[in-house]
Amino acid sequence: MSSNVIRIATRRSPLALWQAEYVRDELMARNPDLQVELVGIATRGDKILDTPLAKIGGKALFVKELEVAMLEGEADIAVHSMKDVPMEFPDGLFLPVICPREDPRDAFVSNHYASVEELPQGARVGTASLRRQCQLKERRPDLQIGTLRGNVGTRLGKLDSGEFDAIVLAAAGLLRLKLESRIAQFIPDQLSLPAGGQGAVGIECRNNDQRVIDLLSPLHDQDTADRVLCERAMNRRLQGGCQVPIACYAELQGDDLFLRGLVGEPDGSRVLRTEQRGHRSDAEAIGIAAAEELLAQGADKILAELYAEQ
Numbered sequence: 001m002s003s004n005v006i007r008i009a010t011r012r013s014p015l016a017l018w019q020a021e022y023v024r025d026e027l028m029a030r031n032p033d034l035q036v037e038l039v040g041i042a043t044r045g046d047k048i049l050d051t052p053l054a055k056i057g058g059k060a061l062f063v064k065e066l067e068v069a070m071l072e073g074e075a076d077i078a079v080h081s082m083k084d085v086p087m088e089f090p091d092g093l094f095l096p097v098i099c100p101r102e103d104p105r106d107a108f109v110s111n112h113y114a115s116v117e118e119l120p121q122g123a124r125v126g127t128a129s130l131r132r133q134c135q136l137k138e139r140r141p142d143l144q145i146g147t148l149r150g151n152v153g154t155r156l157g158k159l160d161s162g163e164f165d166a167i168v169l170a171a172a173g174l175l176r177l178k179l180e181s182r183i184a185q186f187i188p189d190q191l192s193l194p195a196g197g198q199g200a201v202g203i204e205c206r207n208n209d210q211r212v213i214d215l216l217s218p219l220h221d222q223d224t225a226d227r228v229l230c231e232r233a234m235n236r237r238l239q240g241g242c243q244v245p246i247a248c249y250a251e252l253q254g255d256d257l258f259l260r261g262l263v264g265e266p267d268g269s270r271v272l273r274t275e276q277r278g279h280r281s282d283a284e285a286i287g288i289a290a291a292e293e294l295l296a297q298g299a300d301k302i303l304a305e306l307y308a309e310q
């Protein structure tokens with residue numbers, strides 16, 4: 001019957017299609033007889049483009065319709081940017097595979113300036129994320145930050161039309177879409193700590209679908225998975241995602257994880273930071289410890305005020 005076919009539910013944005021095609025190609029390279037089909041699906045997040053994400057419900061907006069398609073049997077897997085995946089999965093679904101990470105840094109894109117440091121006083125910078133805004137404003141309170149939404153092409157268009165002097169995006173998206181030439185600066189993580197999961201792609205499927213789980217397992221990268229598990233544990237404890245100025249980034253140093261995290265005010269006036277280390281087998285505990293330390297420094301108050309505003 002359909003045992004030779006695997007269907008990937010995907011949004012139709014260029015980045016989502018790149019991710020789905022990446023997984024398709026990886027599966028086909030390992031299974032020459034497998035038929036892989038893409039099932040295009042529009043999500044609410046794709047339809048509402050004029051409002052900051054924080055105001056309309058955040059990242060889950062890009063995921064729900066894909067999950068319904070899998071639960072109803074219209075598709076077998078969905079490929080996600082780990083940055084956009086909610087912490088909990090609906091009954092019947094799970095995320096067993098995380099692929100090797102692309103460059104996790106933020107990218108500074110400008111037609112006139114080579115780096116954040118070179119921006120003139122009062123320059124206009126576009127970004128969709130409070131995390132980027134908070135860190136930019138901490139260093140450069142003079143910058144005027146404007147909201148930037150839409151897919152990568154739309155965002156670059158707003159830069160090119162002169163609406164902004166510079167924009168900040170995930171480097172991973174630009175690299176995947178072969179737009180590396182647009183990157184003026186890979187922003188050092190000391191200046192812009194990435195979002196949890198940034199640059200990593202994960203694959204969700206039905207948790208009882210052993211055929212599909214077996215096909216996917218060679219695509220898994222345990223180093224990336226441990227790092228992302230650690231980062232997401234911090235986010236989960238803080239109950240935050242890209243709606244709030246939270247950053248967290250874990251690196252492997254031998255078998256130890258080194259996690260840096262921060263929570264800040266959107267205007268950069270106050271930024272709390274933490275660093276945690278521990279064995280990779282304790283990935284979740286390290287993430288939770290980071291969250292606890294930030295809460296003890298006052299992150300709970302910052303986050304409560306932000307959620308009250310939304």
Ligand SMILES: NCc1[nH]cc(CCC(=O)O)c1CC(=O)O
Pocket residue numbers: 081082083084168169170172173197198199200201242
């Ligand atoms: N929030 C949207 C989103 N989700 C994933 C990426 C980029 C690719 C990645 O992080 O894997 C982007 C674009 C951006 O933040 O500029």
